[in-house]
Amino acid sequence: MSVRHRTRSEREQLELFRALPGDLAPRDAQDLMAYPFFSLAKTHRTTPIDFRMNEIAIRVEAVPEHGMATIWDADVLIWAASQIVEARDAGLRTSRLMAATPREILTFTGRGTGARDYHRLKAALDRLQSTTVATSLRQINERRMHRFSWINEWTERADAHGNADGIDLIMPDWFYRAVLDDALVLTIDPAYFSLTGGLERWLYRLVRKHAGHQRAGWRFDFRHLHVKSASLSPFKRFAFELRDIARRQPLPGYCLVVERETGGRELLAFTQAKSSTGSCGQVVEAHVLSGTNGHVPSGTGPTCYQEPKQANSRGRSIASEPPNLESNVEESNPSVVGHHRDRWKTDRSAR
Template sequence: MSTPKEQLDLFVAIIGDVPLRDDREMMSAPMVSLAKRSPKRLEWEGPSGQSVLITASEETGGIATIYDFDIILWAISQINAGVERGQKPGPTITFRPYDLMKSIGHSTGGKNYKQFKAAIKRLQGTRIETTLRRRDKDRNEVFNLLADYTLEEDDQGRPLGAQMTLPRWIHRAVVEGREVLAISPLYFELTRGLDRFLYRLARRHAGNGIDNRDGWVFTFKDLHKRSGSPAPYGQFARDLRSAIKRDALPTYSLSEEVGANGPLVRMEWRRLLL
């Protein structure tokens, strides 16, 4: 039986449509793998000295992917919705896997539940070491993308209920720092990891077309590093040009420009033609 303190810390997931939110710091740095066959280690150093080191436990086979991260997006959105309703949700969410999977656009059959279990295991086994929220001082923080999780199943292995706990690093950003940004529900329809990465980066930096009227520009080389892509730069550049041509991002358009230090990508809020 849980203690009164533990009961207060539990947040029961809200059923139905919840506005989607993302962690703004996690939108512009590699925290997961873009490839479904993920490596066991990724490392990045940002232009202002920020650093991220991602490693995976031996049991998971690789670090969590950007598709696995859908679960974290759902959890962030749930906690944020609780805050906006005047609650003070703790980092532990009680939920039904069926509701979560449906909310992020996944099918809910037995095979899909097995994929969900593998994803949540990778998230818990992915360790992040970062200085992203250092606030102008040396501050190295270490956490797993999920602190822990519990899955309850019947005798046939079918899901009954679940709990998962977000790391304090993410929970504080949502509840205390309010460091979240709204994202389009069409994000879940993006099937390519690179498109998902580009959308999150554009949402973080290009904004809503008001603050940054000309959008935001990144070099191809910077995007290669930020993405954490294991592909050689030449292959990544070809994939990036394909993404620009594909023009699949909700809300944002991409265009290539010539830069002094190599090709650039401009990310702009889509302007409606009236």
Template sequence: MVCEISNTVPSEVFGEVRRSPLLPDRHPNPDFFVCDVFDAVPKGDLASMEHPIFSLSTKPDTRLRRYEQGGQFVEVTPSVKGLATVHDRDILIYCISQIIGALNEGRKVDRAVRLKARDLLTATNRMTNGQAYEGLKAALERLRGTTISTNIKTGGTETLDVFGLIERARIVRETRDGRMQDIEIVLSDWVFNAIEAHEVLTLHRDYFRLRKPLERRMYELARKHCGHQSEWSIGLEKLREKCGSNSTLKEFRRLVRNVVEQDQAHSHIPDYSVNLVERSNEVEKVVFVNRQTMDWRNSHMTSDLPPLSGDVHNAARQIAPGWDVHAIEQEWRSWCAGKACTPHNPSQHFLKFCMSWVERRG
């Protein structure tokens, strides 16, 4: 789907007209969210939050991508229509959210997700006009056409396979004016394994109001790596790599600086503030600081558990080599919440949980 441009918002500053950093909330009335759409909290899978699978460009991106880290690789091959974009990812987020909601209610789920097109557009803060439905069709084609080859583990399974982000999409019914109503999407095993293992993270609803693909990608990385910690920093060059940006370092610096300046003026990035630390003769760093706004959206986690330090995460990687320790941490927090357990020594308790995790899964 193409990046959307909304109406500008008037400002009295020097008589100028400024555009809000966030898209307008197009569906503020909960009555629009039928079939528990409003209650399905947005979720993103950890694997695609870690790796730059989706394109930041709103124009067709036909570059072949390959990334390697710690013995794991992911190779992303576009179709002739280009890679799936960050905005196309909204469809996967919606599907993941619906399945997680069903699992939490004890309902049986499978890879096939049946949904209403209008519900999806509404939940992801999109327009519901004819152009939006056409954009949805194009997004499904890009998701189906984007091919991934990877050995990343999801749900305890190491996949050495080639597959699409979705296996199939089918428009079940259209209205007389050509607008789709029912859609059936079959997710890939890779995505579905991550869902079944709860290797997902909750996203702020304002994620769908972020205008720029780069802002969305930066938020995803902060949500994945900073989590509930007080702050997280990353080198500018490394951030460019993780975002999958095709810009030069100089241009990427300018783009990040624009995001930082807007966030400092409007505090519009959800959950985290963002700063660019530029020093001569040192690595430039982007620093994300936790706004402490996530507790109410993570009721499945006990708020009594403090953030874990980087040293604890490093120790966990020694115990569980090849595993995503942040995903294990989410399982640990959920387990503690379910048992109403508040460990006296959370760090030691988490490391023991890692040992048990590895023993159970070999």
């Protein structure tokens, strides 16, 4: 009589890692900061992201029931990355199987801790698990695609009375390996979690990834940014919103300037803020852009306005150096990955 051996589940093969207490520095994975992996809208998105640039390919798909994981849902991944890096640096054993209370995740990401916030967290976990990603990033052979979901599985833990008192989740190997690689993780400003706009959040992560502590900052042209964002907004609308963000200066620690070339091409230039407060210029009250659809983030002012007419000047520059627009090509070219990794190692003092 043959003996049948039960195959061990992924959960049974992993050692449980319990979330560390206290205030941890937020850390983000550079790949998630540089490429379009998430919906930037709070409305339900099922349209896939299909991004290709040089040898890099990214395909993100959602199911109609939950929709695509949003950039707000990605806060859970920032929490996970922060926990893993903190434990590793302390010499503790880490694992893809992580246990935490909803309160620990919510407070870390600057959310409330009421019943409504807990239900929103569960919805975010559902979107992270049901969203599928296929990418050639960090693959030895660029023709190979690594396929995964942002969370392999998640479960609720209950106390002796049946009340939910915790969450267990299994992170994908692709994400876990990126976080353990110190050259692929950056510390971000905790004020990031207070940014309410999806485009603002995406732009901060891109700026933090590329500008870092470089004195001359970085530059991108508007159309390149539109492609990298995978936004469903028409380019004209997208450009309008970029100009409005540059006007309001909401990104913590960075200054934004719109530069206009003689031929009409617009560039977004960004560099570190020089003020002691870490902000650039005067932050004005956010208003709802005319034509805004879907859900408006709470706290947004009710006033609507039309886009002002553009001046005929080229705009002011924030650095004397020529625009480093070669980044538009290099950032997506695996042949220069080693160069970028070495450059970012000089930024470790901020991690």
